[in-house]
Amino acid sequence: MTGEGALSLEPTVVAVILAMAAATVLTKVGGLWLLSRFDVSDRLEAGLSVLPGAIVIALLGPELAAGGPAEWGAGGVVLLVMWRTENILLALVSGVVSVVAFRAVV
Amino acid sequence: MSSDPNTDESVPAESSEVASERSPIETQIESVTFSRDGVRTGILTCIPIAIGVGGYGVAFGVLARQSGLSVAEAAFMSAVVLAGASQIVAVELWADPIPVAAIVFATFAINLRYSLMGAALRPWFRKLTSRQAYGSLFFMADENWALTMRDLKSGSGRGAFLLGSGLVLWLFWVVSTILGATVGGAIGDPQQYGFDFILAAVFVALAVELWEGTSTLVPWLVALGTAIAAANVLPGQWYVIVGGLAAALVEVIRHDG
Known part of the structure; x- marks a missing residue:
């Protein structure tokens, strides 16, 4: 800061x-x-097309691995809400609320 | 030791003339205009989606502020870069001193997909002037590219649709960034309110959107395994690049394999 x-x-x-x-x-x-x-060969195109998701996973993996049960649980909540509603704001708010709740419990 | 993975593949020696012979869809396209009407249709169609994108903008603004960027710097980044996932990754990589190489390289790697998306517009965009085509491409993002492809494939011939939809996205993206950055600066201890979890949450949400079915599973597992292993070995945030590239490499090798 x-x-x-x-x-x-x-x-x-x-x-x-x-x-x-x-x-x-x-x-x-x-x-x-x-x-x-x-x-551009189909082969190269296939490789390029997985890059965005792969980079997101590469960032997320170690970040979540460094967390604990509270973060993993909240990550699951975001996954579920995003998957069911496709509403990013709702998913983020649910995640933040549940991480606070889980941290209080765990 | 030095086994060449390409030896069992015979590379066809094509002449460059083949490049001018493209898919039959190109010959069916009659006229493409670049009009005010196209811009307007793009704007109106994209407004509901731009509101959703605003959610990411707010999240990006909060994260940018947490990384030490000022509101003006965050807004400037949104205005000139205009590529959500790469901006969120960039502010996550942000540190003191700024790891410039990692940030710029990650930005390039994440946005490489735009090359393919832009190329997919070629059947229509080759009928526009260079200025119209390349100017519109600056405003291309995942969301309005998808809308534009749908519109152009329907035979509308609205060459300015990408520009119109992109202008709306740009406006919402910049405004929501300012909003998020302003709010983000007012937050004291981020952990107390769970705001330190926003980044992970944004990435989980992004991952849900980027999931393309079971074909995504192998590259993602490769990225995950490589990144976790590399994070213990490599300095800084290079594990992100290594993880992403490993997944792309595996996909290239495994394609039609």
């Missing part, structure tokens, strides 16, 4: 964000540009 004001724009942070933006634009624009010139 920095003690800076809400409106501060630190040059280093802005530079990193711009680098992220450049990387993202490259992916958004690059596909149309590249694939109008070259063919």
Whole structure:
């Protein structure tokens, strides 16, 4: 946590964000540009298509593994609510409420 | 030791001319316009979905603030990056000093799918000017890409649909980020209210949305196993990249295998 004001724009942070933006634009624009010139094999496409989910799991796994029963239980609640309702806000609120409840019990 | 996994695959030597011969669907597309009407239809169709995306925006804003970004910095990131999952990962990786390489590389890797999505628009977008096509692509996200594909496949010919739907997403994304970041800054000890769990909750929710049936199981197990193993060995957050790439690699090897 920095003690800076809400409106501060630190040059280093802005530079990193711009680098992220450049990387993202490259992916958004690059596909149309590249694939109008070259063919991408189905094989490579299959590999690329699993990346977003795999990265989310790669982040989530160690994070949950570092938690305890309260976090695992609350994770299950989010999974269930999201799966049944597909409502992100409801899922998040349920998760946060249940993690507090589980922590009080466990 | 040095066994080449590609030796049993004969690579067909195609000439680059093949690239101009595409799927038959392209020849069926008659006219694609880039009109005000297309922008408006895109906006109206996307509003309900943009409200849902706003939920992620609020969560991202809270997380960004917890990672030490200011409200302005969080809003700036949402305005210029406009790619939810990668932004959430980025603020999770955020530390002091900022691990620039890991953040930019993770952003690129997570967003690589946009290349494929953008490429899927080619049958229609090749009828637009470069400025129209590439300008629209900046506003592409998962949600409005799906809407746009549905609209264009129905034969509407609305080339500006992606732009219109993307403008709505952009607006909701930035505004909800500011909202979340403002609220996030007012929270004292995040653990007391369970707010330290928001990130894990967001990722669980994202995972539910990204789940594509049992075909997803193997790559995800690979990602999970690799990441947990690598987290004990590698410095910083590189286990995320390693886990993701391992899953992609396994998928490439296993495809049609």
